[in-house]
Amino acid sequence: DTEVTQTPKHLVMGMTNKKSLKCEQHMGHRAMYWYKQKAKKPPELMFVYSYEKLSINESVPSRFSPECPNSSLLNLHLHALQPEDSALYLCASREGQQDLPLHFGNGTRLTVT
Amino acid sequence: TQLLEQSPQFLSIQEGENLTVYCNSSSVFSSLQWYRQEPGEGPVLLVTVVTGGEVKKLKRLTFQFGDARKDSSLHITAAQPGDTGLYLCAGARSNTGKLIFGQGTTLQVKP
Numbered sequence: 316d317t318e319v320t321q322t323p324k325h326l327v328m329g330m331t332n333k334k335s336l337k338c339e340q341h342m343g344h345r346a347m348y349w350y351k352q353k354a355k356k357p358p359e360l361m362f363v364y365s366y367e368k369l370s371i372n373e374s375v376p377s378r379f380s381p382e383c384p385n386s387s388l389l390n391l392h393l394h395a396l397q398p399e400d401s402a403l404y405l406c407a408s409r410e411g412q413q414d415l416p417l418h419f420g421n422g423t424r425l426t427v428t
Numbered sequence: 429t430q431l432l433e434q435s436p437q438f439l440s441i442q443e444g445e446n447l448t449v450y451c452n453s454s455s456v457f458s459s460l461q462w463y464r465q466e467p468g469e470g471p472v473l474l475v476t477v478v479t480g481g482e483v484k485k486l487k488r489l490t491f492q493f494g495d496a497r498k499d500s501s502l503h504i505t506a507a508q509p510g511d512t513g514l515y516l517c518a519g520a521r522s523n524t525g526k527l528i529f530g531q532g533t534t535l536q537v538k539p
Contacts, residue, residue, distance in 0.1 A: 319470070357516055357529035358471070371526065405470050414459045414520030417527065419470030 318342055319420035321406050327426045330396060336423045338389040338406030347389040348417065349381060350405040358405055364389060396427045431455055432519050434530025442538050444506050449533045451517035452499045458522040460493055460500045465514040474502075507537045 319340045328334050338347065346365045350358035363371035364383040378400075380392040389406055403424050407417040433452045441447055451460065459478045463471035475484050477493035477500060484491045488511075490503040504511055514534050518527040 355514065355532065355534050357532045360526060363526070407470070414522055414527075416461050416473040416476055417471075419463075419472070421468065421470045 319406055319408055319418050321404075321420035321423050323423055324421070325424045325426075327428060328393065328396065329428055330398070332396075333392070333394045335393065336391040336404055336406075336425075338391075338420055339387055340406075340408045340418070341387055342408065342418065343386075344408035344410050344418070345386060346409050347383065348407040348409075349379075349389070349391050350407060350419075352403045352405055352422070362391075393425075396425075398427050401426045431528050432517060432530040434517055434533055436533060437531055438534050440536040440538065441507055443508055445537075447504050447507060447535070449502045449515055449517075449535075450499070451501065451519075451530050453519060453528075454498065455519070456497050457519035457528075458497075459520045460497075461518045461520065461527070462491055462500070462502055463516040463518065465516065466512075471514075471516055504535075507535075509537045509539050511535060512537050 322337045348363050349361040351361055352358045360373050361375045362381040367383045367386055378395050382390040403422040405422045406420045409415050409417050431453055435450050459476055461476045462474045464474055465471040475486055475491045477491055480495045480497045482493045488505045492501050514532050516532050517530040520527055
């Protein structure tokens with residue numbers, strides 16, 4: 316079992332829908348991440364939160380909006396997505412912002428129709 | 429720009445065979461991590477190597493970090509079907525908060 320919990324596991328949404336992905340960890344990690352992953356490809360970094368503040372935005376389109384309500388929770392709000400946004404969205408956390416390993420959740424499989 | 433070249437990208441072998449996956453860069457990393465990802469799951473850390481020339485063993489898996497901390501390899505002895513998955517190397521730069529991932533190696537071990 317992973318210590319990073321992501322919900323939902325699967326999500327199908329239309330291009331006009333608004334939905335949110337949720338991530339939770341209780342390891343006391345202060346850095347949290349959103350990654351996007353296509354099949355058989357490495358994860359691509361989207362956003363990094365450090366101590367609940369957005370520290371890295373990898374030029375992600377504004378139809379993706381991250382939110383960190385507290386140190387344990389990370390959300391990704393989705394609006395007006397495109398079919399090419401269909402992918403596995405992974406949340407990860409780690410202690411601080413050092414070069415320590417990431418703890419990944421099992422992801423949300425998103426399909427945009 | 430891909431800073432971490434991982435090869436091969438796909439590998440299909442029979443149970444019992446040995447294999448090596450390579451991760452190469454022209455840049456120096458403070459540490460290098462190896463992850464394995466199975467279908468429907470997130471990547472799981474296998475090992476972190478930090479010191480140049482370091483060798484770590486995890487059962488049938490042997491990880492090596494190059495002397496100059498620019499490259500790494502993963503060797504699997506007597507592969508088993510349970511080793512099937514996507515193997516990812518990831519290089520860390522001190523205090524950047526980012527990991528640089530290689531392209532990944534999709535390994536299939538046939539019984």
